[in-house]
Amino acid sequence: MSFEFSTVRSDEHPAIAALLHGSLVHWYESKLRQGYRFGDSPDPFLIFPQVYEALDPGEAMVAREKEGGQILGVCFVHRRETHFAVGIVATLPDAGARGVARAMMQEAIKRAEAEGKPVRLVSSLLNLDSYSLYTKMGFVPRTIFQDLMMAVPEGGMTVQAPQGVDRVRVARADEASALADFEASLQGIRREKDYAFFLEDRVGLWKVWVSEGGDGRINGVLVVSLNAAMPMLGPGVAGDEAAALAMIWTALNELGGKSYVLLAPAAAAGLVRTLYGWGARNIELHVAQAYGDTPEGSGIVFPTFLPESA
Ligand SMILES: CC(C)(COP(=O)(O)OP(=O)(O)OC[C@H]1O[C@@H](n2cnc3c(N)ncnc32)[C@H](O)[C@@H]1OP(=O)(O)O)[C@@H](O)C(=O)NCCC(=O)NCCS
Missing domain, CATH: 3.40.630.30 (Gcn5-related N-acetyltransferase (GNAT))
Structure with missing residues (x-):
């Protein structure tokens, strides 16, 4: 052919x-x-x-x-x-x-x-054909993610709010550069255009939350896709599990009445345990893969499929 x-x-x-x-x-x-x-x-x-x-x-x-x-x-x-x-x-x-x-x-x-x-992607661990396609070409598997389905009651979250929700706010329209800098500081990758795209909200339907630490500096960002075809939390990155949970709870609470998927790092054990406590169900597993040298990164990262983030 x-x-x-x-x-x-x-x-x-x-x-x-x-x-x-x-x-x-x-x-x-x-x-x-x-x-x-x-x-x-x-x-x-x-x-x-x-x-x-x-x-x-x-x-x-x-x-x-x-x-x-x-x-x-x-x-x-x-x-x-x-x-x-x-x-x-x-x-x-x-x-x-x-x-x-x-x-x-x-x-x-x-x-x-x-x-x-380098080239980065996230591949399904249920689809061994695509997993193998990438690894045979030289991609190396890294972080494992659990695809967690979270069903939120119509009226919002019924579980108690975690600490730090008072420091979560909606991102401002002019914050794309600050959000990209924050991600770069933890993950070593930068993608300002993506953040500008979410904040402009021209195609699709997006909402962006930010968490601030006690010093007023950004310590987390979480984008939510409200697209009917792909209701997902992410992409996102947070300095620690507490900031991540505060953003997740805030987003879910406001977007009640639907089910959302979140890819949570399996190694973030406390975060995963808390999400189970909030009713999360595993529906798939994904793994980040990279071709070429790329930073390991720190913090808690939430990848997505549209636009893909890894
Ligand atoms: C996954 C998918 C894209 C593969 O497409 P394809 O055109 O059949 O793949 P190719 O023929 O180009 O190559 C497949 C490669 O993976 C290898 N491979 C596939 N399954 C394998 C397995 N289980 N173990 C080892 N190698 C495997 C093949 O041997 C081949 O490698 P080679 O070129 O070295 O011989 C296709 O099956 C698809 O569209 N699936 C549905 C969509 C999807 O799930 N996409 C991935 C999620 S993003």
């Missing part, structure tokens, strides 16, 4: 949504009998090309058949100040196991290496 890489055209967003939905349903149904996880309709997946096009115009990559131009695969590549990040990678079920995903990843690595940057 011969294919070439190109960008995603805006009139192709429905085709990309159908590819994402179709490949996920096919893989999870055929391997795990869990295709139902992704629903019956591709429409919610439109948010992926829409958000990436708004955030990184022209950077998402498709593998296109040379003859006929059919899209065989998509890979959301995302250039950041300190690294390249890769979001969801998917290929048409009919084009599976023929090297399409590997070729797209090779192209992503090539782009990153041209700028001397």
Whole structure:
């Protein structure tokens, strides 16, 4: 099969949504009998090309058949100040196991290496095919995350507020740089454009909370995706578990009546225990993977899938 890489055209967003939905349903149904996880309709997946096009115009990559131009695969590549990040990678079920995903990843690595940057991503530990795709190419697994589903009653949280909720506030519109600096100070990666995107809130629906320490300095940031297709807490980063829990509780309390997914570092034992106490259920496991040298980082980090953060 011969294919070439190109960008995603805006009139192709429905085709990309159908590819994402179709490949996920096919893989999870055929391997795990869990295709139902992704629903019956591709429409919610439109948010992926829409958000990436708004955030990184022209950077998402498709593998296109040379003859006929059919899209065989998509890979959301995302250039950041300190690294390249890769979001969801998917290929048409009919084009599976023929090297399409590997070729797209090779192209992503090539782009990153041209700028001397590492590549970072988060991969499912239920999907050993994608896990293996990355590790075979030289990615190295790092932090393990538990995907925790948190169902919040209509009226908000019924469990007692943790300490520090009085120091949680909504982020200001002009804080993108300060939030990026805070993340860089703990994680060693910087992505101001992402924070500006969340704060501008042009495509999708986002809310950003900040926690301040006793000295008034930022000690946590938590973005929440209110997109109907992907209700998630994250991306976020906090200096310690207490700041993380104060932001999570505040966000959930205000957004009652729905279920949200949060990827919590499995090693943050106190935080995970508290979230279990708040009713959290494990629904999947993910692992951060990195290609090339990238800092280990400190603090508590909450990655997401849209836009991917690692
Ligand atoms: C995961 C997915 C993208 C792989 O796409 P693909 O086009 O079939 O993959 P490729 O043929 O390019 O390469 C797969 C590589 O992984 C290897 N691989 C796959 N499963 C493996 C396993 N269980 N153990 C070891 N290696 C494995 C293959 O051998 C191949 O490596 P090679 O190129 O060195 O031979 C595809 O199955 C898919 O779209 N799944 C649904 C969407 C999804 O879950 N995406 C990942 C989440 S972000």
